[in-house]
Structures are given as C-alpha cells and as structure tokens.
Amino acid sequence: MQENKTRLFSRDYIFIMIAALGTSFVNYFFFSSLSLYAEKLTGTVAFAGYLSLAYSVTALVSRPISGLLSDRHGRVKTIILGTALCVLACVLYGFTTNLILLLLIRVLNGIGMSMNTTSAGAAVPDIVPKERLSEGLGYFGLYTTVAQAIGPFIALAIIKGGELRDYRMLFFTSAVFCGVSCISGCFVKYERGMKRERPANRTPELEQADIPAGKVIFGFELPVLGPALVMMLYFFGISSILSFMTVYGKSREFPVNQLGWFFFVSAGGILLSRLLFGRVVDKRGGDVIVIPGLIATAASLAVVPLVPSLPYLILLALPYGVASGVIGPSINAAMFKRCSPGRRGSVSAAYFAAVDVGITLGAPVMGWIADSAGFFWVYLLSAIVLGLAFLIYVFFVSDKRYR
Numbered sequence: 001m002q003e004n005k006t007r008l009f010s011r012d013y014i015f016i017m018i019a020a021l022g023t024s025f026v027n028y029f030f031f032s033s034l035s036l037y038a039e040k041l042t043g044t045v046a047f048a049g050y051l052s053l054a055y056s057v058t059a060l061v062s063r064p065i066s067g068l069l070s071d072r073h074g075r076v077k078t079i080i081l082g083t084a085l086c087v088l089a090c091v092l093y094g095f096t097t098n099l100i101l102l103l104l105i106r107v108l109n110g111i112g113m114s115m116n117t118t119s120a121g122a123a124v125p126d127i128v129p130k131e132r133l134s135e136g137l138g139y140f141g142l143y144t145t146v147a148q149a150i151g152p153f154i155a156l157a158i159i160k161g162g163e164l165r166d167y168r169m170l171f172f173t174s175a176v177f178c179g180v181s182c183i184s185g186c187f188v189k190y191e192r193g194m195k196r197e198r199p200a201n202r203t204p205e206l207e208q209a210d211i212p213a214g215k216v217i218f219g220f221e222l223p224v225l226g227p228a229l230v231m232m233l234y235f236f237g238i239s240s241i242l243s244f245m246t247v248y249g250k251s252r253e254f255p256v257n258q259l260g261w262f263f264f265v266s267a268g269g270i271l272l273s274r275l276l277f278g279r280v281v282d283k284r285g286g287d288v289i290v291i292p293g294l295i296a297t298a299a300s301l302a303v304v305p306l307v308p309s310l311p312y313l314i315l316l317a318l319p320y321g322v323a324s325g326v327i328g329p330s331i332n333a334a335m336f337k338r339c340s341p342g343r344r345g346s347v348s349a350a351y352f353a354a355v356d357v358g359i360t361l362g363a364p365v366m367g368w369i370a371d372s373a374g375f376f377w378v379y380l381l382s383a384i385v386l387g388l389a390f391l392i393y394v395f396f397v398s399d400k401r402y403r
Contacts, residue, residue: 008136012190013127019079019188020120021143022181023086023113026174028144028151032263033159035247036256037167041097049367052243054103056360058110060353066118067349075123075345076188082115083182090175094168114352116181121348125336127190134286134333135278141329142274149267153260156246160257223338224347226397227331228354233389234294234327235358236365237301237382241320243363248375254310261310262317269321277326285399286330293330294393296323298386305376334399 035048069078089109096102128136158173159166240248249259277289300320307313332351339347362385369378 008128008132008139010127010190012188013124013136013140015184015187016079016120016123016127017140017143018184019083019181020116020140021147022177022179022184023083023116024144024147025151025154025177026086026090027113028147028263029155029170029174029177031242032152032246032260033155033167033170035243036159036162036250039247040162040164040167041099044371046364046367046371047099048243048247049364051103051106052239052363052367053360054106055110055113056356056363058107059114060356060360062111062114063118063349063353063356064346066115067122067343067345067347069115070119070122070345070348071343074191075119075126076185076191078115078119079123079185079188080182082112082117082119083178083185085109085112086116086178087175087182088112090171090178093171093174097164114356117352118345118348121332121351122345123188123190125341125344132279132282133336134281134329137333137336138274138278138281138325138329141325142271145267145270145274145325148270149264152246152263156257156260221339221343221346224335224350226392227335227338228350230389230393230397231328231331231351231354232358233385233392234297235355236362237358237385237389238297238324239359239362240301240304240366240378240382242359244366244370244375244378247370248304248378249310249313251375252310254313258310261314264317265314266317266321266324269318269323270325273322273325274329278329281326281330281333286334287398287400289326290330290393291390291398293323293327294386294390296320297327298383298390301379301386302383304379334397 034051038044038048038051041047066078066082085108089105089112092105092108093102096105124137124140125133154173155170158170235242245262246256246259249262250256281289296319300316300323303316304313307316335347335351336344366378366382369381
C-alpha cells in the first residue's frame with residue numbers, strides 16, 4: 001500500500017506526459033522555425049514577433065477559462081479538446097501564406113495549447129504524492145526537455161531547403177505529433193476512477209485541510225501572484241532565446257542547421273538539473289535552487305552576444321539549461337503548495353499565463369530591438385530583466401518571506 005501511495009510513474013502520469021509531449025514538440029518546431037518562415041514571407045524579423053504575440057495573447061486570455069474548464073469539467077476532457085484544436089491549426093498552416101490568416105490560425109493554435117498545457121499541468125498534482133510534488137513536476141517537465149533537444153533538429157532538417165513546400169511538410173508533421181497527443185489523452189483514466197471511488201488519501205476533508213481557500217484576484221488566489229510575476233519576468237528575458245536564437249545565429253553567420261546543438265545541449269542541462277535537484281527542493285525548499293538559477297540564467301544571457309564562435313555558444317547552453325531546468329518546476333510547486341487544492345486548475349492557469357505574458361511582451365520587444373539596435377542590446381536587456389526577477393524573488397516571493 002505504501003508503495004502505491006508514493007509511486008511517481010503511474011500509468012496515468014505517463015499518458016499525461018505523452019499527451020503533453022506531442023504538443024511540446026510542435027511548440028519547439030515553431031520556436032525554431034517560425035522566425036525564419038516569417039522572414040521568408042515578409043523579409044523582416046518583426047512579423048515573427050507578431051505571430052508570437054498573437055499566439056501568446058490568445059493563450060493568455062484563454063488561461064483562466066482553461067483553468068475553470070479543468071476544475072469544473074475535468075482535466076482529461078480539456079486536454080483532449082485542446083489538443084484537437086492544435087491538430088486543426090497545424091493542418092490549416094499548410095494551406096495558406098496569407099499573413100492575416102496565419103495570425104488567425106496562430107490564435108486557434110494558442111487556444112488549443114492553452115487548454116492542453118493548463119489541464120496537463122493541473123493533473124500532475126492530482127496524481128503524484130504530495131511529498132514528491134516538486135520531483136513529480138520536475139520529471140513531468142522533462143517532456144519539454146525531450147522536445148527542446150530533438151524538436152529544433154527535426155524542424156530545421158525539414159525546412160533546410162528553405163522552400164514553401166518544406167514548411168508545409170513541417171506543418172503537416174506537426175499535426176501528426178498533436179494527433180498522437182490527443183490519442184494519448186484518451187487513455188488517461190484517473191478522473192473516471194475518482195468518480196467511482198476517491199483514494200483514501202484524497203478525501204475532500206483532507207484536501208481542504210491542507211490549505212484553506214485564499215483571497216481571489218482575477219480568478220487567481222493571491223499567494224500565487226508573486227511567483228507568477230517572477231515567471232513572467234523570467235520568460236520575458238529568455239524569449240530572446242526561444243524566439244530569436246536561430247535568427248541571431250544566422251546574423252552571426254553560424255550554420256543554421258547546426259544551431260540545433262544549442263537547444264540539444266541546453267536540454268541536456270535541463271535533464272541533468274531535473275534528475276539532481278527535484279528531491280532537494282522537496283526536502284529543503286525552492287530558495288536553495290531558484291536563487292542561484294536566476295543568477296546563472298542572467299549571466300548566461302549577458303554572455304550570449306560576446307561569444308566569438310558557434311562552439312562557444314553551444315558551450316554556454318549547458319549552464320543556461322541547468323538553470324532553466326530548476327526554476328520552472330520549483331516555482332510551479334511553490335504555487336501549488338500555497339493555494340487550495342480545489343483551485344489547481346486555476347493555479348496551473350496562473351503559471352502558464354505568466355509564461356504567456358512574458359513571451360507576449362518579450363518577443364515583439366526583442367524583435368523590435370533586434371531590428372533597430374542589434375542583438376547585443378537584446379541580450380543585455382534580457383539579462384537586466386532576469387536580474388529584476390531575482391530581486392523580486394528574494395525580497396517578496398522566497399520561502400522565507402512566505403512563511
């Protein structure tokens with residue numbers, strides 16, 4: 001019995017991870033290629049920022065609704081519906097080069113991704129043992145690591161010819177990946193089991209005794225807003241990596257088909273940090289991990305424009321990846337621990353909304369700075385924003401301050 005209560009890699013946990021994995025692959029397909037696609041269609045980098053803006057704003061606006069649907073109608077149903085919308089969007093990408101239609105399709109993609117990621121993120125604390133929450137969230141987040149390591153290689157290999165037909169092949173490949181996610185979601189059974197019989201350690205009385213419902217602002221409990229602000233600033237800063245690394249590499253005349261190694265090495269750093277530090281956070285709290293992680297990320301961003309060649313840039317990806325791997329799961333776990341269990345869908349929505357806001361603001365700002373002033377100032381601004389996130393965390397959000 002005790003083994004079952006503390007088991008992490010359950011059947012449902014694995015299927016939810018697969019359901020999130022396919023859509024995450026598509027995210028990294030597009031992170032590494034849409035800037036090149038936009039540049040091919042328009043001749044500028046700025047339209048890539050508009051595509052990212054349309055996607056992120058839509059995902060952001062959809063987060064509270066996705067969280068509410070997840071809390072009221074079930075995580076699994078919301079995952080499946082959201083992933084089906086992603087399949088449709090990927091298919092539609094392949095049938096138009098009209099800029100307005102591409103923006104509208106990106107909106108549809110944002111709605112679907114919001115539903116998928118919000119509900120999958122909320123399902124994890126339903127399934128994993130409470131005393132292994134940070135570890136469970138960290139391992140679950142490895143689906144993004146796998147996608148980050150392999151996705152850009154796949155995308156850049158498909159579009160290496162640079163022709164429109166190559167991009168169409170990428171979009172249809174993306175639809176297949178999302179389809180696999182949708183099918184995987186259909187195999188998740190824990191909510192059906194909960195309807196028949198709630199596990200003994202998940203009774204309503206015990207759940208509500210964990211943390212009482214707190215003050216709600218804009219549909220989110222007050223204790224999650226501080227961590228969400230840190231995550232927003234964090235993703236504002238690293239949007240310079242997520243959205244523009246390939247364009248930056250191209251501007252430095254690095255071989256575009258070899259830039260995937262940056263994402264591969266950073267993914268290795270993320271994997272290493274998840275394997276080493278998840279249990280540390282559960283036992284000692286997030287401060288011991290998050291604070292040095294924010295410092296390391298800021299330092300890595302500041303050094304990006306100074307690297308003399310591609311091998312040095314790839315080497316820099318390792319500390320960047322290690323830091324990135326610890327920050328998200330640690331802050332996400334803190335948000336779940338600081339709110340009532342009945343609002344886990346809303347907590348997941350707040351976390352991903354912070355991600356969306358960061359990218360929504362960061363991508364167009366970074367794109368504008370890149371076009372007008374160059375990438376040196378892009379990465380300098382990114383480092384400054386990470387420094388601000390560090391200060392807010394230390395003085396307002398840390399475990400010590402919360403207690």
